[in-house]
Each structure stands twice: as structure tokens, then as C-alpha cells.
Amino acid sequence: MSYSLRELAQRLNAVVVGDPEIEVTDIRSLDEATSGELSFLHNPKYVDQAVESDAGAILVADESLLPGRTLLVTPQPYLAMAQALELFRPVHRPSIGIHPTAVLEEDVDLAAGVSVGPYVIVGAGSKVGKNSVVGAGTVLGRDVRVGEDCWLHPRVVVEDGCRVGHRCILHSGVVIGSDGFGFATVDGVHHKIPQAGIVVIEDDVEIGANSCIDRATLGETRIGHGTKIDNLVQIAHNVVLGKGCLLAAGVGISGSTQIGDHVVFAGHSGTAGHLKIGDRVQVAGVSAAFKDVPADTVVAGVPARPLREWQRANASLFRIDKLRARVKQLEDKLEALCEEE
Amino acid sequence: MSYSLRELAQRLNAVVVGDPEIEVTDIRSLDEATSGELSFLHNPKYVDQAVESDAGAILVADESLLPGRTLLVTPQPYLAMAQALELFRPVHRPSIGIHPTAVLEEDVDLAAGVSVGPYVIVGAGSKVGKNSVVGAGTVLGRDVRVGEDCWLHPRVVVEDGCRVGHRCILHSGVVIGSDGFGFATVDGVHHKIPQAGIVVIEDDVEIGANSCIDRATLGETRIGHGTKIDNLVQIAHNVVLGKGCLLAAGVGISGSTQIGDHVVFAGHSGTAGHLKIGDRVQVAGVSAAFKDVPADTVVAGVPARPLREWQRANASLFRIDKLRARVKQLEDKLEALCEEE
Amino acid sequence: MSYSLRELAQRLNAVVVGDPEIEVTDIRSLDEATSGELSFLHNPKYVDQAVESDAGAILVADESLLPGRTLLVTPQPYLAMAQALELFRPVHRPSIGIHPTAVLEEDVDLAAGVSVGPYVIVGAGSKVGKNSVVGAGTVLGRDVRVGEDCWLHPRVVVEDGCRVGHRCILHSGVVIGSDGFGFATVDGVHHKIPQAGIVVIEDDVEIGANSCIDRATLGETRIGHGTKIDNLVQIAHNVVLGKGCLLAAGVGISGSTQIGDHVVFAGHSGTAGHLKIGDRVQVAGVSAAFKDVPADTVVAGVPARPLREWQRANASLFRIDKLRARVKQLEDKLEALCEEE
Incomplete structure (x- = not known):
């Protein structure tokens, strides 16, 4: 199975950035896709992987994240990835x-x-x-x-x-x-x-x-x-x-x-x-x-x-030691003060 | 299948409050039972539902909870409900x-x-x-x-x-x-x-x-x-x-x-x-x-x-902020006191 | 199936302490093994059980734990136990x-x-x-x-x-x-x-x-x-x-x-x-x-x-009450001090 980016753009509701005649034969993850394959960037955590990816084209929401790359830009790259999977890797259905x-x-x-x-x-x-x-x-x-x-x-x-x-x-x-x-x-x-x-x-x-x-x-x-x-x-x-x-x-x-x-x-x-x-x-x-x-x-x-309440309380829990130290200091100071008098 | 309350009272070890000749054909939840059906009140959380229920009779432990209603009063309404279920809805057993x-x-x-x-x-x-x-x-x-x-x-x-x-x-x-x-x-x-x-x-x-x-x-x-x-x-x-x-x-x-x-x-x-x-x-x-x-x-x-210990500690956790504020106040006061001297 | 301790010592990479001609017919837990059976001590929590065990011999790493007993001493008693189980209780494998x-x-x-x-x-x-x-x-x-x-x-x-x-x-x-x-x-x-x-x-x-x-x-x-x-x-x-x-x-x-x-x-x-x-x-x-x-x-x-951090914080949680009491005491003392002045 092979699709041009032009064809995919139509089917996946995306816009091509780059050469629309490029053909891709599969969709794979950023670290696995080759120059003849499509990949996708959904989680911003993986931008660096996308930059280094060999993928021939990448589905992405924001083209500014990947300057100079061939892209299929779509507001919902994860949904488009799902649709591309249905094209490239149709599920085997048991026979009727x-x-x-x-x-x-x-x-x-x-x-x-x-x-x-x-x-x-x-x-x-x-x-x-x-x-x-x-x-x-x-x-x-x-x-x-x-x-x-x-x-x-x-x-x-x-x-x-x-x-x-x-x-x-x-x-x-x-x-x-x-x-x-x-x-x-x-x-x-x-x-x-x-x-x-x-x-x-x-x-x-x-x-x-x-x-x-x-x-x-x-x-x-x-x-x-x-x-x-x-x-x-x-x-x-x-x-x-x-x-x-x-x-x-x-x-x-x-x-x-x-x-x-x-x-x-x-x-x-x-x-x-x-x-x-x-x-x-x-x-x-x-x-x-x-x-x-x-x-x-x-x-x-x-x-x-x-x-929020839980996060604050949880953070407090790990600062009790510090609070205890402040109380100890107060006790010492107060004792010194009392002795002074 | 249909049972009079008199019959059910005998089988479920209960006492009828109301007309013992009333017939019921099923047992259902408080919000689903109709006037020809039995229901039950086990969890006090649902007293209001029981008051508003259309049920023809209600299994309950304490008749004072449901004044004016037709009741089957039993010390164990949940157990009686289980027994009533066995009468009205016998389980299908696979054939021998x-x-x-x-x-x-x-x-x-x-x-x-x-x-x-x-x-x-x-x-x-x-x-x-x-x-x-x-x-x-x-x-x-x-x-x-x-x-x-x-x-x-x-x-x-x-x-x-x-x-x-x-x-x-x-x-x-x-x-x-x-x-x-x-x-x-x-x-x-x-x-x-x-x-x-x-x-x-x-x-x-x-x-x-x-x-x-x-x-x-x-x-x-x-x-x-x-x-x-x-x-x-x-x-x-x-x-x-x-x-x-x-x-x-x-x-x-x-x-x-x-x-x-x-x-x-x-x-x-x-x-x-x-x-x-x-x-x-x-x-x-x-x-x-x-x-x-x-x-x-x-x-x-x-x-x-x-x-108890866990409940107290857990509650404390959400009051550490308040304790920290008191320590801050003490520090400020003590500092002021020292400067004064 | 019956093995002498001498034989087992060879197979399990262990050293016999006691009579190597003793025969054992099975391996069982410390509280179940009889004098004709082997047992094992792996978790130090069970030393007392080992001392009181009727087992004819015990697999153990450190012979000083069980003075006077017939032992198979091996650096890995748990592994030796696994190997002994394979000897005494071969698993039933479905036929080919x-x-x-x-x-x-x-x-x-x-x-x-x-x-x-x-x-x-x-x-x-x-x-x-x-x-x-x-x-x-x-x-x-x-x-x-x-x-x-x-x-x-x-x-x-x-x-x-x-x-x-x-x-x-x-x-x-x-x-x-x-x-x-x-x-x-x-x-x-x-x-x-x-x-x-x-x-x-x-x-x-x-x-x-x-x-x-x-x-x-x-x-x-x-x-x-x-x-x-x-x-x-x-x-x-x-x-x-x-x-x-x-x-x-x-x-x-x-x-x-x-x-x-x-x-x-x-x-x-x-x-x-x-x-x-x-x-x-x-x-x-x-x-x-x-x-x-x-x-x-x-x-x-x-x-x-x-x-460590988590353990300290968790312990602190159950001492907040004490800290709160110390703050209260400081507040009282400081107030007294201020009034004094």
C-alpha cells in the first residue's frame, strides 16, 4: 500500500507542508519510521525525537515545531494517526x-x-x-x-x-x-x-x-x-x-x-x-x-x-523537618531570653 | 408467582404491618418497585427513597422509619430480601x-x-x-x-x-x-x-x-x-x-x-x-x-x-499550613521582642 | 524416591553436617517435615521453627544457627530447596x-x-x-x-x-x-x-x-x-x-x-x-x-x-501532634513573657 501526501492530506483532513507527491508506505513511530514512511508528533515530550526522526513526513498540529520538515499539519494529529493506521494496517477480521x-x-x-x-x-x-x-x-x-x-x-x-x-x-x-x-x-x-x-x-x-x-x-x-x-x-x-x-x-x-x-x-x-x-x-x-x-x-x-489541597498537603509533609527545626530554634531563643532575664 | 404478605411473613420470619392479604409478584429496588411489588430498606441512607417508593410493601427493621406504609418488619431485612429473591427469582441452573x-x-x-x-x-x-x-x-x-x-x-x-x-x-x-x-x-x-x-x-x-x-x-x-x-x-x-x-x-x-x-x-x-x-x-x-x-x-x-491514629495524622496533614503560620508569627514576635531589648 | 544426604549433598552443592548415610524421602516445610524428610531454613524469621522442626535434615546457609542438628549446608539454601523439589516432586507434564x-x-x-x-x-x-x-x-x-x-x-x-x-x-x-x-x-x-x-x-x-x-x-x-x-x-x-x-x-x-x-x-x-x-x-x-x-x-x-525521605516524612506525620503542642507551649510562654514586661 502506498499513498502520496496529497492523497493522505485529503483523507486525514490535513495540509501538506513540503512536496505533496512524496509517497509513504506505512506509519511508524518517530524512532522507527524511514524516509518512505509517515510518523506523528502528538506528545510535546517527543519533539526532539521528531527533529531527529528519519520519517519522510510527520503528522503534527503546529508546523513551527518542526521547521524545514515535510509535514501533514492537522489540528488533531493523534486522530489523524488513528485514521492513517486504518489505511496502512487494516485489522485482520476473522472470516464470516x-x-x-x-x-x-x-x-x-x-x-x-x-x-x-x-x-x-x-x-x-x-x-x-x-x-x-x-x-x-x-x-x-x-x-x-x-x-x-x-x-x-x-x-x-x-x-x-x-x-x-x-x-x-x-x-x-x-x-x-x-x-x-x-x-x-x-x-x-x-x-x-x-x-x-x-x-x-x-x-x-x-x-x-x-x-x-x-x-x-x-x-x-x-x-x-x-x-x-x-x-x-x-x-x-x-x-x-x-x-x-x-x-x-x-x-x-x-x-x-x-x-x-x-x-x-x-x-x-x-x-x-x-x-x-x-x-x-x-x-x-x-x-x-x-x-x-x-x-x-x-x-x-x-x-x-x-x-490543589492534596498537592499542598503532600508538599508540606516533606517540609515538616524544616518546621520542626524552626520550632527548636524558637525554643532555644526563648529559653536564652528567659535565662537572660 | 404471587405471594400474600401473610405468606411472605411466614417464610421470611417477618411481621406484617398493614393488610396481610395484599399480594406481591416480585421484589425490586425502592425506585423501581410498583404497588404490586415488594421492596426493602436496609441502608438508612435510602430512607427518603423508601418514603417516596411506590412499592406495595417494604421489608424494614424499624417500622417507625416508614409510618403509614405497608411493611414486613424483620430484624434482618437484608437477609429477608435474599430469601424473597430466592422465591421470586429462582436462579436458572444448567440441566443435569x-x-x-x-x-x-x-x-x-x-x-x-x-x-x-x-x-x-x-x-x-x-x-x-x-x-x-x-x-x-x-x-x-x-x-x-x-x-x-x-x-x-x-x-x-x-x-x-x-x-x-x-x-x-x-x-x-x-x-x-x-x-x-x-x-x-x-x-x-x-x-x-x-x-x-x-x-x-x-x-x-x-x-x-x-x-x-x-x-x-x-x-x-x-x-x-x-x-x-x-x-x-x-x-x-x-x-x-x-x-x-x-x-x-x-x-x-x-x-x-x-x-x-x-x-x-x-x-x-x-x-x-x-x-x-x-x-x-x-x-x-x-x-x-x-x-x-x-x-x-x-x-x-x-x-x-x-x-484513629491514621485519621488524626491525615487530618493534621491538612492543617500543617496553619501550624506553619503560627510558627512564623512566633518568630516575628520573638524577633520584635529581642529588638526591643 | 529416597536419597542419602551424601547423594543430596553432591546434587545440591552442599556439605553434610552429621551422618551422610541418613535417607530422606521428601522435602517439606519446617513444621510438616518428619524425621525421614528434608526441610530448609531460608528466612531467618523462622529459626525458632527450624530448631523445633522434626525434619531429619535441614538445608541452611549458616550451620551455627542450628547447632547439633543434621544439616546440608549450602550458600544458597533456597536454590538448593528448589533443586531438591525437582528431585522429590517432579512436575507432571502433559503427555506429548x-x-x-x-x-x-x-x-x-x-x-x-x-x-x-x-x-x-x-x-x-x-x-x-x-x-x-x-x-x-x-x-x-x-x-x-x-x-x-x-x-x-x-x-x-x-x-x-x-x-x-x-x-x-x-x-x-x-x-x-x-x-x-x-x-x-x-x-x-x-x-x-x-x-x-x-x-x-x-x-x-x-x-x-x-x-x-x-x-x-x-x-x-x-x-x-x-x-x-x-x-x-x-x-x-x-x-x-x-x-x-x-x-x-x-x-x-x-x-x-x-x-x-x-x-x-x-x-x-x-x-x-x-x-x-x-x-x-x-x-x-x-x-x-x-x-x-x-x-x-x-x-x-x-x-x-x-x-529514606518518604520514611522520614511518614514518621513525621505521626508526630505533628507533638510539634503542635510545642508550638502551643511557645505561644503561652511568649505571651506570659510579653505580659510580664
């Missing part, structure tokens, strides 16, 4: 059809264009929408719904009654609809609360490898439209996650917590249960909210506090 | 029998009433007790024991020689008996210590999705009777967990640590290795014990300290 | 051959001595080196490379194009080559960045149960030679992990971070993305590096600081 080893129970409804891999199991009454991929060894329980254009990677589990929207991606090892962690403890014995609810995953959601979304005790655990979840994330029963959220790896959201839209949880952060986290909240890495967080707040620490 | 695709190696012993799903693999010499469910795609190694009335969800792995008691629930993706993390490092090379022990899971244990229990180096890793473990929990080799413990999601217990009975680990907490954690200890969320914890202690922080 | 239920796509190349378990799936063009074990239900994608003498436990996934070196061990539930977590967010919509790179795992790497290694966006995510990774660890896209590193359970390494050789991450620790962590760095448990860490540094805390 039902592998003969797939076990389909009664009343299963698989739409046209579906790809069902080897050793897949689809429980009674379940439906998979058109053009969806169900990867090898995946298990769908009874009465499961999977929408159109989804991609379930190998070894996913979706338990009974759970619903996955359109264009969702579930990576390997994901478990949707495991029982919530609920017990009524009487005299030290933990009696299981049956988990009779479901999980609803709205459209355009992506869930990373080995992440778990528990089914609700009653009602639904819900993952909002366009929310993206990384690997090894835990979403407990009856959580409601809003639209367009980002949850990095290792995040844990405890039961019944309600999270607004466009909320960001950095790696290994989380919340206690039964909280309300407002729209556009950002929780710093390895931080945990123990109480409600109002909209548009950035919080950090355990328990989480507004970021 | 061995799926023809199951691979059973030599000398496998499956008791009466067992349900073995598609693509299950049972290694040589393994036994499954009566009425247990082995979900689709689950792999039992050689010489594994699974007791009676267990439920192994799809895609569980129990490695060679490990033993699971009666009435245990293992959720999807659970791995029992993976190798412990043990190396003898000589001149920078990490030589693997073979992990020759097993895992023993006592009766009435539940283990959440994608959690891992490592086999012992020698001897056993043991999970005590009635202990409940949430999703994505790590139990290292040679850990001994007591009876009736609760481990929330994301908890990690390092190697050879011994944990007493009725210990609670909140979300994302854990311990270092080779420790003793006493009976009834509670470890707060995102906290980690780096040394032994005596019985009946609540600890928090990293490293964990008694809760 | 391809299980008839394995699905092999076109152009699959399985070398001599390979063991491929039931319900394994090997994608087109993939190769497995000689004597490797591919456990039940494992899924290898297209164009995957697995080296010689590897052991993939049941239910591993290695996605398209990823490469595993020689003598690697992947435990159950491991996912190699899931998509990295990358989005270009425009007007609140998260557009997926295709993850077109691969994962390269060098020789002698071990990866624990349910751990995830994401494929690179472009280029490689790389795990260096001899690095050992515990359970439930997350390695993000484009991370480069050096040689001989140890990552304990629950660790998370964010995208594009470069980690040197012989780095140690204790349990539940991690780093932010795009960092450089030098050779031989040690990160304490539940700590997180938010910026680069120079070689040969031990760091702790969130954000991580040099260990």
Missing part, C-alpha cells in the same frame, strides 16, 4: 460464518455477517447482531444480547440476561455479569444475596482484558455510551457509569456508586460504594474517593481531596 | 448431565446430579461431588476434588491436586492453583522454585471473577470455611485465610501471611508477606499492613496503623 | 501429542515433542517450538510465535502476531497482545487508536495468572529476558521492561514507560506513563512513580520519593 465446533443452544439468533469462532458457546435465547465477531472460546449465557458490529475477543464470558450494545469491543478474559459481592451477615455467617439483576452495556463501549462487570442485585449495572474501560478494572453491582468516561487499568468502582458523564479515573484509582461522582470529575492515579465528588472537580489522594 | 463435548480423562468420578457444560475438561483422577455445576469451558486438572453442591461458572481453572469443598461458588475466570511467585536469585538470575503444594478451599467459600489463588510451595494455601472473596483478588502461595473472612475486590495477600477468622479487607487493601493478622481485624480500603496486626484492630493507611 | 479436539488453522507449525491440550486453538501461520506445552483451552491467534520448552497453562490467550521466547511460562488466564488503551478525544468522543504493534516476550520470562500485556500502538511492547511477573499485573502498550526484573502481584505499568534491568516492583506498585525507570530501581509496595527514577534508587509513596 459459524465455526462447526460452536455450540448453539435452542432459539439462538445470529444475524447476517456474524463471525463465531471455534468452541464458542451461545446459551438458549441469545442474539448476536449483524457483523459482530464472537472470538474463540467465548461463552454467552442464556438470553444474552450482543448488538451489531461488536468484537468479542477470545475467552470472553457474558452471563445470563446481560446486554451489550452496538460497536462494543470486549477484550479477552472480560467477565460481564458475574455475581455482585453481597451478603447478609447474621451471627458471623455470610448469607449470599442472590444477584438477580443484569448488566447493560450501551453502544460504543470498550472493555479491557480481564476486567469484570458485576450484575446488579436487582435492576441494572450500567456502562454508559462511549465509555472506555482499560484492563483489570472492577465495576461492582448496581454501579451506573455515565457516557464518555475513561477508566484506566486497575480501577475499582464499589457497589451502587453513580458516576456522571466524561469522568476520568486514572490508573489504580477508585471509589467507595453508594457515592455520587459528578460530571467531568477527574480522579488522580492511586486515589480513592470516600465521599461524593461534585462535578468538574479534580481530586487526588486517599481519601481523595481537591487536587 | 454431561455435555457430549466434555473431555473426561481416565478415572474421573462425577457424582449423581452433576451438570458438566460444553468444552469442560476434567483431568485424570479428578472427582466432582453430587449436584455440582461445572460451567462451560472450565478446566479441572489432575487429581482435583470438587465437593457437593458447588457452582463453577464458565472458564474456571483448578490446577492439579487442588481441593474445593462443598457449596463453593467460583466465578468466571477464577484460577485456583497457579504457581506461587517464588525465585532463588543468584547473581541476578531468578531460578524458579517449583511450587509443589496445593490449594485447599474449605466449604461455603465464594470467589469472585478473575481472582487467583496460588498453590503453596510446599503444603497448602488454605481458604477457610465460609470466607467470601470478591473479583480480581490475589492470594499468594502458602497464605492461610481463616473462617468467615470478607475480601473485597482488588485485595492482595502476600505469601505465607496467616489471617485469622472474620477478618475484613476493604477494596484494594492488602498485606505484605509472612505476617499474622489477628481475628476480626478490619483493614480499610487502599490500605496495606506491613507488619502483624493484633486481633480486633481496625487499621488504615500505607503502612497501616490503627484507624 | 496434539489432542484430537485441537483446532489448527492453515500453515500451523508445531515442532517435535509439543503437547497441545484439548480445545486449544492455533491460528493461521503460527508456530510452537519443540517440547512446549500448550494447555487446554488456550487460544493462539494468527502468526504467533511460541519458542521451545515453554509452558502455557490452560486458558491463555496470545493474540495475533505476538512472540513468546524460549522457556517461558504463562499461567492460566494470561492475555498477551490485547489492545492498548489509546483514544483520540475530539469534542468528548473517544476515537479508538488502532493498536497495530505487537508484544515480544524474550526468553525465560514467567507471567502470572490473569496478567495482561497490551500490544503496542506501533512497534513493540517488550518484556526482557529472565523477567518474572506475578498475577494480575498490567503492562500497557509500548512499555519496555528490561532483563531480570521482578513485578509482584497487582503491579501496573502505564504506557510507553521504559524500565531498566533488574528493577523490582513490590505488590500493587506502579508507574505513570512515558517515564524512564533506571536499572536496579526498587519500588516499594503500593507506591507509584509519577516521574523518572534514576538507577539504583529505592523509592516509596504516592508519588514515589527516595525511600
